[in-house]
Amino acid sequence: MQLSEELTRLFTLLTRVTSEHERGAVLARPDFLVLARLGRSGWLRPGDLAQLEGLDQSTLSRRIAGLAERGLVERQSDPGDRRAHLLRLTEAGLAAFEAEQARRVRLVTDAVTQWPAPELAELVRLLHELNESLQQRIAQ
Template identity: 50%
Template sequence: MQLSEQLARAFAAMGRLLNEHSGTEVLSRPDFAVLIRLPRAQEVAAGAEEVRPRDLARTEGLDPSTMSRRLASLTSRGLIHRETDPTDGRAQVLFLTEEGHRAVTQERARRVTLVTDALQGWDEADTAELARLLGRLTDTLGASGSTS
């Protein structure tokens, strides 16, 4: 079986595992993907880059109107806050609220627990090698995407 097929199987299995434990789910996968890209207001004040809706749509490969609906939902749930961009009054910048930060932290911990439990029978060398190789693949894919 080719690597791409193995990766597809791994992602599908992870998705099923996350869905099976959805009773404890804090965030949907698409919401989590958006929220992990947003800084907290104090991080921006300390020099972190601001995030705009159009940047998120591009990063996630979504149509701006789809991203707009997702952001409206996250705003109404109190997970994000929007402010007028100080450098461009026509645009908005997005921040995690404290509730959004708590939700991301909770969901991240849930996901770590699911993976940690799944790898419980693996020896330390195998888990370290898997982490190293996945990191390398992610870096390579990220570099490939930035040049196209």
């Protein structure tokens, strides 16, 4: 099926073009994903973050330690359970996330700057419809 092949190709190309090994990434992809989740969720326990990101606790602990060393994530004791702690983005973490997100968006939008306006508008319309369809599936 052509749609399946083109979507697979698109996902592969998006991963390659936004790779942290190319074009001056501010954050490695795994760090970007963790910061994105914290940005959407606010304070989270490490275990909850690991579950949401599909990571084992030890992998996430090393990643969080690195992000905290860089001043991108802060830890605070959980007021409901002093044995546990919560994580959230710092201002520097939010700035790094936003810079990397903007870089990734630019990489894709720069690829279509030469497209005729009607074709670009059609792409936007179709992507919106795809996003809405996927969002409905998640809500079910």
